Amino acid sequence: MTPRVLLADDHPVYREGLRMMLASTGDVDVVGTAADGDEAVALAVELRPRVVVMDLRMPRLDGVQATERIVAACPETGVLVLTMHEDDESVFAAMLAGARGYLLKGADQTEIMRAITAVASGEVIFGPALAGRVTRYFARLASSQPSREEAFPELTVREREVLDLIAAGLSNGMIAERLHLSPKTVRNNVSNVFAKMRVADRAQAIVQARKAGYGH
Numbered sequence: 466m467t468p469r470v471l472l473a474d475d476h477p478v479y480r481e482g483l484r485m486m487l488a489s490t491g492d493v494d495v496v497g498t499a500a501d502g503d504e505a506v507a508l509a510v511e512l513r514p515r516v517v518v519m520d521l522r523m524p525r526l527d528g529v530q531a532t533e534r535i536v537a538a539c540p541e542t543g544v545l546v547l548t549m550h551e552d553d554e555s556v557f558a559a560m561l562a563g564a565r566g567y568l569l570k571g572a573d574q575t576e577i578m579r580a581i582t583a584v585a586s587g588e589v590i591f592g593p594a595l596a597g598r599v600t601r602y603f604a605r606l607a608s609s610q611p612s613r614e615e616a617f618p619e620l621t622v623r624e625r626e627v628l629d630l631i632a633a634g635l636s637n638g639m640i641a642e643r644l645h646l647s648p649k650t651v652r653n654n655v656s657n658v659f660a661k662m663r664v665a666d667r668a669q670a671i672v673q674a675r676k677a678g679y680g681h
Contacts, residue, residue, distance in 0.1 A: 632680025
């Protein structure tokens, strides 16, 4: 299935050029474009694209904040950052916000298409220049944080599996299919997870779970 893609960039010339380039491949369906973070969030909620290609520096709402809101509101949507900023602070802020990919604007058509396809498939991808830095950063982060079991000791093994898939952005139906469980069983597990974590909804669960290392 051709992935539905939303583009968010405040530079109209670059945004339109990217739209035309992607559309010309015939391999993606560009369903909309946004000029700022607020518009990106609104369109993501309305259009439910498979991938949002997101710039970081935008007016009204920046790309990191927009990514957090999209991931919380649309867990099935993956965010691919495409930006000119390659400093560690920008890269890691985007990753911690829930972005599944990060490319620099010097990337060519092949790299961008490969990244969109990967993110649409649920994978995580970084540009070659960033991969080593990101791997080292998250290795340090993991070594300094409690284990997943220590984070939520009250969860059962099955509930941890469910939480891991929730944090990865899967819907209840997708979790049922992945774990070969009935939809009712998954709903019960999800309710138990939320109760034990003391969270009100899926978005809060995802935020807490990802901080503890789930969903990566």
